Amino acid sequence: MNMLNKVWVLGETPESYAALIAVGRRIGESVEAVCIGDATVGAAQGAGADAVLVAASQGEGLVEDAAAAVIAAVGDHKPDAVLIATTKRMRLVAARIAAAQKTRVVNDAVRVWVEDGALLAEHMVFGGSAYSVEKVNGGPAIVLLSDGLLLNESLEGLSASDAAPEELPAVAAASGITLVEKKPRTIESVNLAAARRVISVGRGIESAEDLQIVDGLAQALEAETGCTRPIAEGLNLMSKERYIGVSGVMLKPDLFVAVGLSGQVQHMVGAVGAKTIVAINKDKNAPVFKQADYGIVGDFREIAPKLAAGLNA
Numbered sequence: 001m002n003m004l005n006k007v008w009v010l011g012e013t014p015e016s017y018a019a020l021i022a023v024g025r026r027i028g029e030s031v032e033a034v035c036i037g038d039a040t041v042g043a044a045q046g047a048g049a050d051a052v053l054v055a056a057s058q059g060e061g062l063v064e065d066a067a068a069a070v071i072a073a074v075g076d077h078k079p080d081a082v083l084i085a086t087t088k089r090m091r092l093v094a095a096r097i098a099a100a101q102k103t104r105v106v107n108d109a110v111r112v113w114v115e116d117g118a119l120l121a122e123h124m125v126f127g128g129s130a131y132s133v134e135k136v137n138g139g140p141a142i143v144l145l146s147d148g149l150l151l152n153e154s155l156e157g158l159s160a161s162d163a164a165p166e167e168l169p170a171v172a173a174a175s176g177i178t179l180v181e182k183k184p185r186t187i188e189s190v191n192l193a194a195a196r197r198v199i200s201v202g203r204g205i206e207s208a209e210d211l212q213i214v215d216g217l218a219q220a221l222e223a224e225t226g227c228t229r230p231i232a233e234g235l236n237l238m239s240k241e242r243y244i245g246v247s248g249v250m251l252k253p254d255l256f257v258a259v260g261l262s263g264q265v266q267h268m269v270g271a272v273g274a275k276t277i278v279a280i281n282k283d284k285n286a287p288v289f290k291q292a293d294y295g296i297v298g299d300f301r302e303i304a305p306k307l308a309a310g311l312n313a
């Protein structure tokens, strides 16, 4: 028996539902969407949820306040698994559902499947240098799915359903915390995960002028530019949306060019899915060369312009 009977999916944004439902379809006979408020209902129907259950949003409350209604519904409807798209707030919701069910959350799953009626989930451990597999014996399995799993899930074969939204019985929020204000933050719109070619820069890059040199190569390669964590957090040379690795974005590009970065596991785990890795580093013993298909030893300030000129010729 390699399918569960009933899988629930739960996300914070409309964008997460198609991939959640696609994952649900691989492991469940029936896939039902749980939506917090109305904003995600259309996305759940559009992706073909077999049922759409709506927990009323709590006015000025927080997203996690809806957990109470979802907890009650999990007890009543008894899904075999609840697949949740990971966000900070959904981690709290997942923890509360799991606690109420006297189980725990399976975190940051990069792969889920079913064997003999039990859900198995793989997730990264030791900063991304190894994988661990957990088996949930007896339901419900409360699983937070990683961004990487959802981004790479094929949406082929999904078609809209006419499931009418069913309101879950309201349960008053018990937190006593209300939302006072929401302010927009200026964030850079970049979709590194979708880019086929990515250049990632590390602490070898020291200034805006250095970044311009790398930009020249990026333009010649038609590549997006990302970075290591210290470049985005600390040196602040690039935005946080651009850092790659275990705590940042996970990639599967055709080409990954590592420029002036040492190749620490926390960064490189974000690029292990790359088809080809090229490294440019002035230290011939830099660990990144062990992971690269092609390596160039030298100062990127000399090498990047030469490569760009060759590509543009």
Ligand SMILES: Cc1cc2nc3c(=O)[nH]c(=O)nc-3n(C[C@H](O)[C@H](O)[C@H](O)COP(=O)(O)OP(=O)(O)OC[C@H]3O[C@@H](n4cnc5c(N)ncnc54)[C@H](O)[C@@H]3O)c2cc1C
Pocket (backbone or CB within 6 Å): 201, 202, 203, 204, 205, 227, 228, 229, 230, 231, 243, 244, 245, 246, 247, 248, 259, 260, 261, 262, 263, 264, 265, 266, 267, 280, 281, 282, 283, 286, 298, 299, 300, 301
């Ligand atoms: C819990 C935890 C989570 C983390 N998560 C992440 C994460 O998600 N992503 C991430 O990136 N990091 C993460 N880190 C940080 C990570 O461990 C490394 O510290 C970081 O990736 C190193 O960045 P770097 O390669 O840019 O810098 P360094 O390790 O300092 O390497 C700089 C490299 O540049 C080379 N260089 C210098 N000048 C030049 C030049 N002119 N030309 C060519 N090469 C040159 C040097 O030889 C050196 O190899 C995490 C750390 C922890 C503890």
